[in-house]
Amino acid sequence: MQDDELALALDAALRGDAAAFTVLWRTHQPPLLRYLRVIVGESAEDVASETWLQAARDLRGFTGSPAGFRVWLFTIARNRAIDERRRARRRPEEPRDLAERDLPGRRPDVADEVIERSDVDWALRVIATLPKDQAEAVMLRVVAGLDVAQTAKVLGKRPGAVRIAAMRGLRRLAQHDEVRRRRGEPGHTEGV
Amino acid sequence: MRGRDAFSNAMRTPRRSRIGPDDAERLLATGRDAAYPGLSRLLTAAAGPPRPGELAGLRAAVAAFEDAGLVTRPAAMPRRRRALRPLAAAAALAAALAGGVAVATETGNLPGGGGGTPAGEHTATAPETTRPAPGAGRGGTPSAPPPTADRGPTVSPTSPTVAGLCQVWDTHRRKTKEPVPAEVMRDLTAAAGGADRIAAFCATVLAGPATHPPTPSHPTGRPDTKPTPSPAKKG
Numbered sequence: 001m002q003d004d005e006l007a008l009a010l011d012a013a014l015r016g017d018a019a020a021f022t023v024l025w026r027t028h029q030p031p032l033l034r035y036l037r038v039i040v041g042e043s044a045e046d047v048a049s050e051t052w053l054q055a056a057r058d059l060r061g062f063t064g065s066p067a068g069f070r071v072w073l074f075t076i077a078r079n080r081a082i083d084e085r086r087r088a089r090r091r092p093e094e095p096r097d098l099a100e101r102d103l104p105g106r107r108p109d110v111a112d113e114v115i116e117r118s119d120v121d122w123a124l125r126v127i128a129t130l131p132k133d134q135a136e137a138v139m140l141r142v143v144a145g146l147d148v149a150q151t152a153k154v155l156g157k158r159p160g161a162v163r164i165a166a167m168r169g170l171r172r173l174a175q176h177d178e179v180r181r182r183r184g185e186p187g188h189t190e191g192v
Numbered sequence: 193m194r195g196r197d198a199f200s201n202a203m204r205t206p207r208r209s210r211i212g213p214d215d216a217e218r219l220l221a222t223g224r225d226a227a228y229p230g231l232s233r234l235l236t237a238a239a240g241p242p243r244p245g246e247l248a249g250l251r252a253a254v255a256a257f258e259d260a261g262l263v264t265r266p267a268a269m270p271r272r273r274r275a276l277r278p279l280a281a282a283a284a285l286a287a288a289l290a291g292g293v294a295v296a297t298e299t300g301n302l303p304g305g306g307g308g309t310p311a312g313e314h315t316a317t318a319p320e321t322t323r324p325a326p327g328a329g330r331g332g333t334p335s336a337p338p339p340t341a342d343r344g345p346t347v348s349p350t351s352p353t354v355a356g357l358c359q360v361w362d363t364h365r366r367k368t369k370e371p372v373p374a375e376v377m378r379d380l381t382a383a384a385g386g387a388d389r390i391a392a393f394c395a396t397v398l399a400g401p402a403t404h405p406p407t408p409s410h411p412t413g414r415p416d417t418k419p420t421p422s423p424a425k426k427g
Contacts, residue, residue: 013257021257025250030242046363049249049356054375056257083373087364119237127238141220143239167216170231174211179230 006066013059021059025052028070032077034120035139038128040081040088047084051077067150074144074154078136126176127169134169137162252356354383358394 006027012020032051036044054076062072127135133155140151151166152159173179211219211228219225223239224232357380364372372380377387384393 016261018254018258022250022254025253026242026247029249029253030246031239033246034238045249046360049252050360050373052249052253053256053356053360056253057260057375059257060260118243119233120240120243123234123237123240126234138220138235139238142223142235145239147221163213163216166220167211167213170216170219171211173234174228174231179234182230182233 003066006069010066010069014062016060021056024069028073031143031145032073034124034143035074035136036077036081037124038135038139039078039132040084041128043084043088047077047080050080054080067146070144070146071150071153074140074146078154122178126173126178129176130169130172133165134172137166138169138173141166256356354380354397357383358397361390361394362398 006024009020009023009027013024029048029052033044033048036047036051040047051073055073058076062069064072127138130138136155137151140146140154141148144151146154148159148162152162155162157165215225215227219228219231219235223235226232357376360376361372361380364376377390380390380394381387384390
């Protein structure tokens with residue numbers, strides 16, 4: 001969806017129009033969920049729900065462009081994700097869960113590849129093998145569609161640091177075995 | 193020859209593995225670059241069209257949005273409630289402090305984190321009841337928890353928002369001993385009619401529509417739990 005359409009939806013949502021809010025949600029929920037999946041794994045749905053609850057509650061006070069809204073929303077999501085990771089770390093009864101969360105993608109099971117239903121799952125899993133800062137930079141740039149400055153805002157970093165993190169992430173991804181193996185062939189079934 | 197082997201090995205190393213700033217920017221902005229087919233494929237997939245499973249949860253979000261409209265729209269505030277506003281602000285502050293200023297303070301120590309609530313960047317959040325900024329200890333901090341009755345929407349137990357809140361609450365309770373986020377507690381306390389009733393309340397809600405038919409046309413015998421659109425609603 002183009003930003004001028006989104007601007008209309010945002011304006012209407014700010015005036016209390018629930019249908020317009022629905023438009024915002026539909027546009028942003030998929031990238032939000034994918035970003036969260038990379039940084040909190042299986043808790044992504046929960047964290048996305050919490051993010052929208054907070055966004056819905058606080059939206060009336062928001063002023064800004066659709067781009068500003070994206071930054072705002074992903075910042076909420078990131079803060080919620082940080083909370084979630086902190087909670088996960090304090091869960092002594094789930095050490096395995098914790099280990100997976102802290103090292104997303106460090107599960108070299110071939111089984112994972114087999115049960116993947118789509119290229120999206122594959123891509124997210126591979127990106128999740130990156131160091132956290134690189135994974136976040138790549139996801140916010142590519143999936144959330146933020147530019148360098150906006151990504152820097154969400155991450156609370158300098159633009160230069162974001163550029164470097166994203167570039168290193170791409171270099172690392174380019175070296176990834178599965179990425180080198182799958183050079184653009186559509187509809188993968190290999191590895192099964 | 194040694195030198196020759198090393199040289200040809202170097203030549204064989206795919207040049208695409210060393211991505212420069214320009215290539216990186218192109219890949220990040222457009223998701224593709226013919227020189228990097230594998231990477232293009234990966235990035236295109238990651239940013240691919242939404243799948244049906246990714247569009248679940250809309251109802252709860254919209255319900256939260258609508259509920260928020262009942263309580264935070266400044267225009268809906270009658271003048272005579274002005275006197276209550278400092279109290280409401282103090283109450284919000286107390287709730288936030290009690291909850292450990294969940295997001296705000298904890299994320300304040302992130303590198304360059306200019307404060308927790310992203311609202312600070314662009315917005316003033318909701319007027320008057322704005323969550324305090326990290327470290328905003330100014331003003332009288334009430335020591336007693338605020339009365340819950342006049343804050344937060346009174347929502348029907350069948351509301352998807354309540355279901356969402358109960359889910360968050362339940363998840364916290366089961367997965368961790370950590371306190372439920374202050375905001376969630378606040379709304380749930382209001383919805384359940386008291387903090388000590390949340391467990392029973394959520395048990396009912398999470399039990400599903402069997403006990404509470406979702407059709408509003410059939411009264412459940414609890415007419416008082418419907419949201420009150422009137423701004424004069426007060427506890």
